[in-house]
Structures are given as C-alpha cells and as structure tokens.
Amino acid sequence: MTKPGGISIHVFDVSRGVAAVGLCVELRAPDGKLLASGSINAAGVLDHPTMRGEGLAATGIYEAVFHVGDWYRAQGMAVPHPAFLEAVSYRFGIADLAQHYHLPLKMTPWGFSLFRGGA
DSSP, X not given: OOOOSEEEEEEEETTTTEEOTTOEEXXXXXXXXXXXXXEBOTXXXXXXXXXXXXXXXXXXXXXXXXXXHHHHHHTTOOOOSSOSSSOEEEEEEEOOTTSEEEEEEEEETTXXXXXXXXX
C-alpha cells in the first residue's frame, strides 16, 4: 500500500522533551502563496487540509516557516529579543506529488534539526 501525497509537519522541543503545542507554522507554495497557517496541536503536528495533500498542485520549492522565538517566549523561557532563533525557514523540494513528505523539526532555543522523515 502506498502512502497518500501530502505533507506532515511535526515539531518537538528536545530541550524540554515536549511537543511544541501552539507554535505557529506557515506553509508557502512555490509561487509564494500561503497554503497553510496554524498552530502545532497536542500531538505535535500541524493539522490542516493541505497536510493531507489538498492544495498541493505543483512540484517545486515549498517553504515552511516556524515561529520559534515567539513560541519560546510564550512558554516563559528566558530567550532574548530577538531570540537566537526567531523564525526558522525551511525550503524543501517536492518532485512527486504522489509521495508523502514528512518534515520533523527538532528544536531548542539555540539550534534545530530539520529533515525529511519517514512517517
């Protein structure tokens, strides 16, 4: 069985071992159009119809923007303003709309890891 196309975004604060509930994420299409905007839910994912493949009509370079600095400040973390990581922008290519692209972000106030996962 093949996985349906689409994008899944999972965000986890590895400095505290928690899902980044409430972190704002934006997803833009290759033409710059805003496809999705929302907050990470209790499961640590961005739940939006685009994540299930709706609205993904073109191959190309997409961009996800994670508003890390605002999220850490909202959590009461002592991060400066501007934070070392204010917004993390991740540009990634979608070459096959039938494939699923899983994007896990593992972060701390001082660093992050983004990659194509296998979920």
